[in-house]
Amino acid sequence: MAVTELKEAITILKQLPSLWIPGIVGGILTAALWIILNLSGPFFAGRLLVIFGLVLLLFTTGLLVIIRNNEGDIRTMLIGGIRYYFRVLLPQLIIIFGIILIFTLVMVTFSLIGALSDTGMAAALTIGFMIPVVIFTFFYDTAAVFEERKVFDSIRRSIHLVITHINEVIAFLFFCAAISIGVIFLLMIIWEAFLYDKLEPITRYNETQLQTFTPEQLMAMIGPGGMWITAVILFIGVFLLLPLLCSYKACFFRKLSRGVPITQQPTTGEFDSKGRWYKY
Numbered sequence: 192m193a194v195t196e197l198k199e200a201i202t203i204l205k206q207l208p209s210l211w212i213p214g215i216v217g218g219i220l221t222a223a224l225w226i227i228l229n230l231s232g233p234f235f236a237g238r239l240l241v242i243f244g245l246v247l248l249l250f251t252t253g254l255l256v257i258i259r260n261n262e263g264d265i266r267t268m269l270i271g272g273i274r275y276y277f278r279v280l281l282p283q284l285i286i287i288f289g290i291i292l293i294f295t296l297v298m299v300t301f302s303l304i305g306a307l308s309d310t311g312m313a314a315a316l317t318i319g320f321m322i323p324v325v326i327f328t329f330f331y332d333t334a335a336v337f338e339e340r341k342v343f344d345s346i347r348r349s350i351h352l353v354i355t356h357i358n359e360v361i362a363f364l365f366f367c368a369a370i371s372i373g374v375i376f377l378l379m380i381i382w383e384a385f386l387y388d389k390l391e392p393i394t395r396y397n398e399t400q401l402q403t404f405t406p407e408q409l410m411a412m413i414g415p416g417g418m419w420i421t422a423v424i425l426f427i428g429v430f431l432l433l434p435l436l437c438s439y440k441a442c443f444f445r446k447l448s449r450g451v452p453i454t455q456q457p458t459t460g461e462f463d464s465k466g467r468w469y470k471y
Contacts, residue, residue, distance in 0.1 A: 193362040196446055197370075200438035207257060209264050213250035214434040218426035220247060225422050229410060245280075248272075251437055252279045255336040258441040271336075278335040281342045286328050293320045326364070327353050333444035352447050363443050367436055374432055382424045389413050 204210050220243040228236040249272040256271025257263035263271070294317045301316070327350045334340045334348035353360050383390060389412055396404065410418065 193359065193366045193443065196363070196442040197366060197439055199442045200435065203258060203261075203438055203442065204434060207261075207263070209257060209268060210254055210434050210438060211430070212265055212268060213247065213254050213437065214430040214432075216250050217247050217433045218428075218430040221429045222422040222426040225425055226418065229418050248280060248283075249276060251433070252276055252332065252336065254434065254437050255333060255441050258438060258445075259337050275336050278341070278345070279332045282328075282331045282335065282345050285342065285346065286324065286331065290321050290324055293317060293324070326360070329353065329360075329364075330440070330444050330447075333441055334448075337441075337444060337448065352444070356447050359447065363439075367439065370435065370439075371432060374428060378424050378428050382421065385420050386413055386417050389417060 224236055224239060224243060227239060250268060251272075252275050253268030253270075253272030256275060257268055260267070260271075297317050297320065328346050330349040330352055331345045334352075335345040338345075338348065340348055392412070393401075393404070413421070
């Protein structure tokens, strides 16, 4: 199933050029964030990360609307993104809060019993709890847009789909990871080719030097020119991966949802003396 939806996503990207707009916006924001991080430090960049994420969410939500309608331009994307913005944002915040809560509970629990010698083990345990949460809630946004789901209902729908089609979902995530690794690996080769002269001294480092090598030393080594080249590579990576993976996810969800019926919440109520129905 996963291969068929990947081919469908590629076809849709060819037919609807407007789907590449989130990739352009995401690439620009990512490159800008990288430059700001190197020029102004993590304090300012960390705050911009939240703002950029909220802006990008508008376009990715609009992308889902266009795929649902099988048509649309940038105007459709913006209108759809605004209409479904909070339907996607609110469950996203709930999921993030849940992950933070899990991390806090794990840290506090193991700190009280003294079972953790360092924070590394706590981080590993937290990731072990986080991965299932991310997988089971992975389709919350597509459920909110494609099926007009509300906040908690979209999360429940995602969990229902994943449990029902766990093997297909694992195959889908495997393909997403393979695509991402392939694109990143190719871009890393291009990045190293452009900066080979500046990175060449690293090949002569001994094991001790490599272990103590820091990101700050790397940035000093590649210089301002390397910073701009890295920004361009980041732009290309996000430009390619974001529309492809989002479209792939939408196509995959559409196929899954056809096989899993939409469950309706039970409605309770009563008829009055004139036969009119009142629900409560």
